[in-house]
Amino acid sequence: MGRSPCCEKEGLKKGPWTPEEDQKLLAYIEQHGHGCWRSLPAKAGLQRCGKSCRLRWTNYLRPDIKRGKFSLQEEQTIIQLHALLGNRWSAIATHLPKRTDNEIKNYWNTHxxxxxxxxGIDPVTHKPRSDALATSAGSTAQHAKAAAHLSHTAQWESARLEAEARLAREAKLRALAASASASASAPLHLPPAPAPAAAGGGLDSPTSTLSFSDSSAATLASVLEAARGGGRSASTALASVLEAAHAAAMQPVQAAFEEAFKEQQQQPWGDVDGEDAAGFAGTGFTDLLLDGSLSHQDVMRPAAARVDAEAEADAAGSQQQETEEEKNYWDSILNLVNTSAASASLPASAVVPTPEAYSPVREF
DNA sequence: AAAGAGATCAACCGCTTGTGT
DNA sequence: CACACAAGCGGTTGATCTCTT
Structure with missing residues (x-):
């Protein structure tokens, strides 16, 4: 309450933008920067609300926007990031240079x-459909087990969050320093360029320059960093990290994607996007799965194998084996994060501590 | 060639978050 | 601390385009 609607004034135009309007907006921003969006339309001579202008600028007119078909690599990145972050389109967009959150959101929803x-993968949870996982017999035990696993994960991640609080401060400091130097060299009339992310910090930049040709480890690490430094609040960061930990359990499925992707690279595909000359096929790696070259079972095998292994462990009462498995699993994830963080020249203090630093199962 | 269905994507809406007073 | 405002964000809509029959 108390907040006036953004387009309360009558006579403001809505709907598609005309080339003339685009030109006015572009010319004004190039000359003055956008400044306060609410007052911009009047100054620029536009019959639009500030919100509409901001949207038009950020989603369409901004010079650092790449339009057109998404590359296979971008697709893969989106899927991976969505598994980790959910529908946080702006966060995902920070890891796809020159793509807007709106574009990514649309692409996700339509493709x-x-x-x-x-x-057969639930696009929300990124897990194989529940019916594939829940067998009639022993499903209760599995649910209890899943809950225990989740609880374990939450405890583990909560402990790690303490370390990440420190990282958040460092990341922000780095981002501040980077943006200060970027502003000093930015063109006079344009808004300050977003801080580059190459130095390991400032991953909340919409034009992150992080290399996406790197392994998924880099993606995971950068996402975690974003959760630390780019989140809106501590609670959001916590949620992000917990979600990430939960979603990371789907890593085997992601691995299957990678495998399918590699196989596809060796095929003589046509219709290759010009920017994907590195061998990315325009048909999309999932098509490989759909056309039968790689069966559904192939895709599901890694995840299913894990589930099966756990079920067997249950049957055998082999809690020891399961604990080892989980420990190894989380160790491998952390190693990925640490390796990537180290290669990104993060300070030693920024490397996420290994589970040994604190007991994986910890009382609150 | 025309009509209908489906896909796409720019833009809008309303809620949330951050910040200043 | 409470409030107001600006900006950001994600969900949704609707116009337009493309494909299919």
Whole structure:
């Protein structure tokens, strides 16, 4: 309450932008920067609300926007990041240089979501459909086990969050320093360029320069960093980290994607996007799965194998084996994060501590 | 060639968050 | 601390385009 609607004034135009309007907006921002969006339309001579202008600028007119078809690599990155972050489109967009959150959101809703669904993967949870996992016998035990695992994960991640609080401070300091130097060299009339992320910090930049040709480890690490430094609040960061930990359990499925992707790279595909000359096929790696080259079972095998292994462990009462498995699993994830963080020249203090630093199962 | 269905994506809406007073 | 405002964000809509019959 008390907040006036953004387009309360009558006579403000809505709907598609005309080239003339685009030109006015572009010319004004190039000359003065956007400044206060609410007052911009009047100054620029536009019959639009500030919100509409901001949207038009950020989603369409901004010079650092790449338009057109998403590359295979971008698709893969989106899927991975969505598994970790959920529908946090702006966060995902920070890891896809020159792509807007709106564009990514649209692409997810119109392409990727459907593909995953067709493959029998729940696009929300990124898990194989629940019916594939829940067998009639022993499902209760599995649910209890899953809950225990989740609880374990939450405890473990909560402990790690303490270390990440420190990282958040460091990341922000780095981002501040980077943006200060960027502003000093930015063009006079344009808004300050977003801080580059190459130095390991400032990953909340919409034009992050993080290399996406790197392994998924880099993605995971950068996402965790974003959760630390780019989150809106501590609670959001906590939620992000917990979600990330939970979603990381789907790593085997992601690995299957990678495998399918590699196989596809060796195929003589046509219709390759010009920017994907590195061998990315324009048909999309999921098509490989859909056309039968790689069966659904192939895709599901890694995840299913894990589930099966756990079920067997249950049957055998082998809690020891399971504990080892989980420990190894989380160790491997952390190693990925640490390796990536180290290679990104993060200070030694920024490297996430290994589970040995604190007991994986910890009382609150 | 025309009509209908489906896909796409720019833009809007309303809520949340951050910040200043 | 409470409030107001600006900006950001994600969900949704609707116009337009493309494909299919």
């Amino acid at each position: 990727l979501k459907k593909r995953l669904a067709k493959m």
